Amino acid sequence: MEYRKPEILIVDDSPANIHVLAQLLSAEYQVKVASDGARCLELALAGPAPDLILLDVNMPEINGYEVCKQLKANEATKTIPIIFITGMTSAENEAYGFELGAVDYISKPFHPAVVEARVKTQITIKQQADKLERMAMRDQLTGLYNRYYLIDIASKKIASAVNHQSPLSIAVIDIDKFKSFNDQYGHEFGDEVLVEFAQLLESHCCANDVVSRYGGEEFVMLMEGSDLALSLEKSESLRRIASELKPKGISVTASFGVTTLRPQDDCFDDMFSRADAALFAAKTAGRNCVRQ
Ligand code: GH3
Numbered sequence: 107m108e109y110r111k112p113e114i115l116i117v118d119d120s121p122a123n124i125h126v127l128a129q130l131l132s133a134e135y136q137v138k139v140a141s142d143g144a145r146c147l148e149l150a151l152a153g154p155a156p157d158l159i160l161l162d163v164n165m166p167e168i169n170g171y172e173v174c175k176q177l178k179a180n181e182a183t184k185t186i187p188i189i190f191i192t193g194m195t196s197a198e199n200e201a202y203g204f205e206l207g208a209v210d211y212i213s214k215p216f217h218p219a220v221v222e223a224r225v226k227t228q229i230t231i232k233q234q235a236d237k238l239e240r241m242a243m244r245d246q247l248t249g250l251y252n253r254y255y256l257i258d259i260a261s262k263k264i265a266s267a268v269n270h271q272s273p274l275s276i277a278v279i280d281i282d283k284f285k286s287f288n289d290q291y292g293h294e295f296g297d298e299v300l301v302e303f304a305q306l307l308e309s310h311c312c313a314n315d316v317v318s319r320y321g322g323e324e325f326v327m328l329m330e331g332s333d334l335a336l337s338l339e340k341s342e343s344l345r346r347i348a349s350e351l352k353p354k355g356i357s358v359t360a361s362f363g364v365t366t367l368r369p370q371d372d373c374f375d376d377m378f379s380r381a382d383a384a385l386f387a388a389k390t391a392g393r394n395c396v397r398q
């Protein structure tokens with residue numbers, strides 16, 4: 107993965123403070139600045155979230171404590187580490203800052219070397235947390251989402267689909283006779299086929315689809331906003347494209363079991379079982395086909 111400098115958002119109503127902090131940190135980090143709380147919230151929500159926020163407390167309009175509360179209450183910003191950097195230096199103030207969810211509390215006037223060191227510590231922790239999160243939700247071989255992530259996101263998407271009365275469908279996709287690839291061409295070649303197949307699924311799905319490696323040579327595609335007819339159509343198109351892939355000239359096909367969310371479904375398992383039964387029907391029907 108290409109290296110990018112960690113991003114720090116500096117929030118302070120004093121231009122002099124912003125200047126000093128930005129000077130101090132811009133060699134190591136990508137620095138963004140905000141001179142009030144509203145701008146901080148706006149920047150934290152727009153685009154990729156910063157890796158750390160250095161937050162002043164005394165500011166006109168919305169003070170830093172209030173900004174922190176709002177960031178922690180929002181799903182999209184609640185994991186951004188916040189360091190208060192403030193002249194509010196009583197023990198009560200500091201304890202309150204931690205209570206609000208800050209990871210550190212620096213008193214003004216600050217010593218530049220101390221700011222640098224404490225920022226570095228928090229950035230290291232953030233990078234480790236990001237790495238763990240990536241490892242927990244991705245499959246190592248293909249880079250697709252893993253089963254753990256799929257089940258987690260599926261229950262959220264099911265709740266949202268029920269709420270908005272919008273369609274949600276899944277396709278369970280299993281490569282045909284995959285064992286014979288391994289037996290004939292070796293496990294390494296089998297792995298290459300899995301990677302190519304995963305890339306194909308990912309490059310041909312829509313923005314709202316979640317493609318995951320459910321296990322072995324089995325993949326699950328979760329299609330938000332897609333009803334049964336559209337999901338069958340998409341699956342048929344993927345099936346055809348996959349059959350034309352021919353990694354190293356060898357024909358690879360897959361079978362698809364498709365279903366859509368029904369009112370009686372209580373959880374992901376209910377939906378998955380139906381799709382799995384449809385997949386079994388596709389295998390029984392001779393493979394390389396889509397069934398519902
Ligand atoms: P079917 O058409 O009925 O699905 O037949 P199949 O051979 O694909 O199904 P089966 O479940 O019998 O075999 C799946 C094979 O997938 C067995 C296993 O060795 C292989 N496999 C599972 N995970 C991996 C992997 O990560 N890499 C490789 N190379 N092979 C794997």
Ligand code: MG
Nearest residue numbers: 119162164165
């Ligand atoms: Mg201030």
Ligand code: MG
Nearest residue numbers: 280281282283
């Ligand atoms: Mg198989």
Ligand code: MG
Nearest residue numbers: 280322323324
């Ligand atoms: Mg299988």
